[in-house]
Amino acid sequence: MNLIFESSVAGRKCVQVPPCDVPEYQLPASLTRQQAPHLPEMSETDISRHYTKLAERTYGVNNGFYPLGSCTMKYNPRINEEMASLPGFTGVHPLQPEHTVQGCLEVMALAEEYLCQITGMDEMTFQPAAGAHGELTGVLLIKQYHKMRGDTKRTKIIVPDSAHGTNPATAVMAGFTCVNVPSNEEGGIDLDKLREAVGEDTAGLMLTNPNTLGIFDKNILEITKIIKDAGGLCYYDGANLNAIMGQVRPGDMGFDVVHLNLHKTFSTPHGGGGPGSGAVGCKKLLAPYLPKPHAVAGENGYTMDYDLPQSIGRMKAFYGNFLVVVRALTYVLTLGQKGIPEASRNAVLNANYMMHQLSDTYDIATKGHCMHEFIITLDKMHKEKGVTATDIAKAMLDEGIHPPTMYFPLIVPEDLMVEPTETESKTTLDEVVAALKRIHAMAEENPEHMHELPVKTVIRRPDEVKAARTPVICYHFDK
């Protein structure tokens, strides 16, 4: 299909600008454009059809099952959108006087209160734009803590080998060296190796629990104690919070700082570029270092507190992606104290149901019960039949199902990471299980055919090497 620029027809318009009713002002020449911007010229009908066509080609959780592991592609309730589109939220300017945006400040303060309750933290910032940005913010808090104590020899962050790739990247970005700790037989952290890794140079630990194998590390209290005893702090990667929300709190597991992906766990749209929100909560000992400003309740209503002399500074312009916070707060208030733990229970139940139903057909790498996600490995099938995890994923496209996360975690070969989420019914799960069994049978019978799939999609197998090495992301008008 054509790009919008290719559909442009000279002279076509869709906007009638009303006559100017204010005096004209001539901008200084230095501020005016030397040439007109390259904008597509289209009628409203053309624009509407162009974007409708694009929308028809996308696949989202509104189309069907979307089990992208560690991404928590849960359904986003419509009421969230309704709240986020209230004019009191959409029509404000970030530089408006505080007394005119009391409702917005109350949203931030309330969201902070509830999300701190859920995570067991004391204070929270909503500045980070998404998960990795939240990680960076959290690790900078840890860095500032050691710096303020004059403890400058702490240069290392410990990360398990099952971690999300963003964890080591964050540690390095924040100026630390990364120490990798291997997993034990059960898929948790190897405690002996952890004890060997800690020392006077340990700044902290970055951990997600449940981890990327879908396993809740039952040694968590021991793990955080080993780090604390060495003088380090513990960072909780909130990517997998959906498994435990309302059941157990990172703050009670011994974590000092946590980031939440409001766009995952708290049901705001994500994928395709966001916007997200990587809210960061912390215990009192890190609160003085949180980014500023911070919404606080005072005698005369809510104000933005800029008086935070030890703050790490700003992480983003203004207040973060505010409307994502509105959606997350709506979600928390809609579900309430009973609904939040029910959601995580159903997320874990759905994952276990699916895993169990598939266990007679596929090799499952997650040992015992899983939490909100589980790992299938195609290692044996790859060795025996040459069918890869990619082939299975491509076959799922033909079944009209979005494939799970592939080739992650790195410690399991040829793996698929499945996270069904709580918002799928048993009917849907049964349909997907049946489809996956059909695919498995096809792979057993005709492994060669698997490399030809998908056949029903608009694009078949894109050239991934070319896409990575020579991506074309700009439209060149002079062509």
Add this chain to the structure above:
Amino acid sequence: MSVPKNLMYTASHEWVEIDGDKMKIGLTEHASEQLGDLVFINLPEVGDQVEAEGSFGDVESVKAVSDIISPATGEVSAVNDAALDSPGDVNGDPYGVWLAEISNVTAKRELLTPEEYEKLLEEEA
């Protein structure tokens, strides 16, 4: 899976060609198969000091990014620019495409003989 007899190997699937106090490093066929099609290779620059067991650089494939672990402590004396320009060559001929050369080697990791490496591959299979 081919394991040439004239090379030494690491447990992290690099091959090493030893020539006096110089070492050429590449990825084994097993590594290249596990990674899948390579899209980028990051290597140190000529003159950089590298440490045995330390990260030497990394390779990015369509599936994942992995560290290359240095087999020795020493100085990088040459880098294969052709491999940087077309990483896919490593997939086509893993033992024919070297990545970098280390000189003035002062310490080495434990290196595996072809027989030991073959055994390791069998155990991991």
